[in-house]
Amino acid sequence: MSTELLHDNSALHEYTKAVQAKELQQLIFSQSDGSAVALPEGVKIADLEQYLETRRRFRGSMSTNLIEEFVEFVKVTVSGYDEFTGEHFPCFINPQAMRAIAFFNLGDIDQPGHGDHQAHLTLQKTEAFRELLNINGKRFDQRQLAEWLEDWIDHLKTFAEDGRTELPLAASVAAIRRITIGTNAEATSEEQTFSSRRSAMAEVEAKHKDQLPAFLKFTCEPYQGLQERTFTVRLSLITGEKPLISARIVRLETAQEDMAKELEEKLRAGFEDSEVRTFVGEFHTL
Structure with a gap:
C-alpha cells in the first residue's frame, strides 16, 4: 500500500x-x-472557581454536637435567604443514629437545587453514659465492681432485691468486697439473684454479712442536650471458685427509643416558627 x-x-x-x-x-x-x-x-x-474573586454560589457544610447551636445556625441561615424556590427547608432526623441534617439549597421538584449547602447535627454520648453502656453484660470480680461503684458514686443508688428498698451505698460496696463462697453436699434446684443452687453433688452459695445490692440506679445525662435519665442495672452473682457479678441494663432498648423521640421533639419545637420542616429519615442527593 x-x-x-x-x-x-x-x-x-x-x-x-x-x-x-x-x-x-x-x-x-x-x-x-x-x-x-x-x-x-x-x-x-478544570474548575477555575478558585481563581475568581468570589465563588459562583454560596455553599458549605456546618457540623456540631449541640442541639441548640444546630437549631440556631439553621434558623439564622434560613433567614438570610431573601428568595427561595422551594416550599420549605428540609431537616431529616435519624433517631437511631441520633443525628440530623438540614439542606439549604435542595429546592423542589420544579426547581431542584444542588443540595450541597448543609448543616449536620450528631449527638455525642456523655462520659457517664458511655461508661454505663460499657458495663452492660460485663462480668466483674469483687474488687472491680466495688471500685467501679466508688468511682461513679455521684451517679449511683443501690437497691435490694425488691427494687424499692434503697441500701446505703457504702454498705453495698463493703458487702460486695466481703462475698465468700462455701460448698455443701445437697441436691436442690433454686435460683436467686445472689444465690445459685444446683441439683448436683455440691451446693455453691454466696455468704455475706451485709445485704448485697440486686439493682443499681444510674442517673446521668445520656447525650449533650437531652434531659437527665435514670437507668436501672440488675446485678447477678455467678458463683464458682471465684465469685463474679454480672451487670445488665434493664430495658435499654426502651430507653434508647425514648431518647430518640426526645431528639425529634426538641428539633421540631426548635423549628416550629420557621420555614424549616422536619422529617424522620435520611435523604441523599444523587
Whole structure:
C-alpha cells in the first residue's frame, strides 16, 4: 500500500470521527437542553472557581454536637435567604443514629437545587453514659465492681432485691468486697439473684454479712442536650471458685427509643416558627 493511500485513509478516518462527534453532540444537546456535552477521549474539565474573586454560589457544610447551636445556625441561615424556590427547608432526623441534617439549597421538584449547602447535627454520648453502656453484660470480680461503684458514686443508688428498698451505698460496696463462697453436699434446684443452687453433688452459695445490692440506679445525662435519665442495672452473682457479678441494663432498648423521640421533639419545637420542616429519615442527593 502506497504512502499516499495510507495518508488518504487516515484523513478519511479522522473526518469520519469528526462527523460522528458532531452528530453525537447535536443529539446530546437536543435531549439535555444544553446541560451535557460530548468530550473527546482524554479531555479533562478544570474548575477555575478558585481563581475568581468570589465563588459562583454560596455553599458549605456546618457540623456540631449541640442541639441548640444546630437549631440556631439553621434558623439564622434560613433567614438570610431573601428568595427561595422551594416550599420549605428540609431537616431529616435519624433517631437511631441520633443525628440530623438540614439542606439549604435542595429546592423542589420544579426547581431542584444542588443540595450541597448543609448543616449536620450528631449527638455525642456523655462520659457517664458511655461508661454505663460499657458495663452492660460485663462480668466483674469483687474488687472491680466495688471500685467501679466508688468511682461513679455521684451517679449511683443501690437497691435490694425488691427494687424499692434503697441500701446505703457504702454498705453495698463493703458487702460486695466481703462475698465468700462455701460448698455443701445437697441436691436442690433454686435460683436467686445472689444465690445459685444446683441439683448436683455440691451446693455453691454466696455468704455475706451485709445485704448485697440486686439493682443499681444510674442517673446521668445520656447525650449533650437531652434531659437527665435514670437507668436501672440488675446485678447477678455467678458463683464458682471465684465469685463474679454480672451487670445488665434493664430495658435499654426502651430507653434508647425514648431518647430518640426526645431528639425529634426538641428539633421540631426548635423549628416550629420557621420555614424549616422536619422529617424522620435520611435523604441523599444523587
